Amino acid sequence: MADKIKLLIAGLLVVAGIAGFYLLADSPTVVRVLAVLAGIGLALVVAWFTEAGRAFFGFSRESIDEARKVVWPTRKETLQMTGVVILFVVVMALFLWLVDGVLLWLVKLLMGRGN
Structure with missing residues (x-):
């Protein structure tokens, strides 16, 4: 139950940040974004x-880590594949x-309008 309350508080903090953006309409944009x-x-x-938060951050x-293991194509391979596409x-x-x-x-021919 404590986790659900914490997640609710987290959601309310996001809503409060967005509300602050609109409530500070007369302030500079930097303050609103902050x-x-x-x-x-x-x-x-x-x-x-x-x-749930720890599981999400772990994921x-x-x-x-998995994205770092990806073997990205070389510039030459990228240009070749772009050319093929x-x-x-x-x-x-x-x-x-x-x-x-x-x-x-064919449609014109069937309709008798073919020249």
Whole structure:
């Protein structure tokens, strides 16, 4: 039950930060943005002390570790694949243009308007 109350408080802190953004309408934009960031930051601190919060932060850490293991393509591979995609798009556009033209001609022929 304590975790649910903490998560509720965290949610209310986020809402308070957003409300502060609108309540400080006459203040500089920096102050308004800081109000939102403060609400989110305080909510994260409160959420950290819940079981769900610790599980979420653990999952986030593991996700970052997995993203670091990804083997990213080299610049040459990226340019080659981009070229293949562009070529495929051009070929497919020409093919669809040709099919559209043939179908248009057939419809005109069937309707007796073909010249």
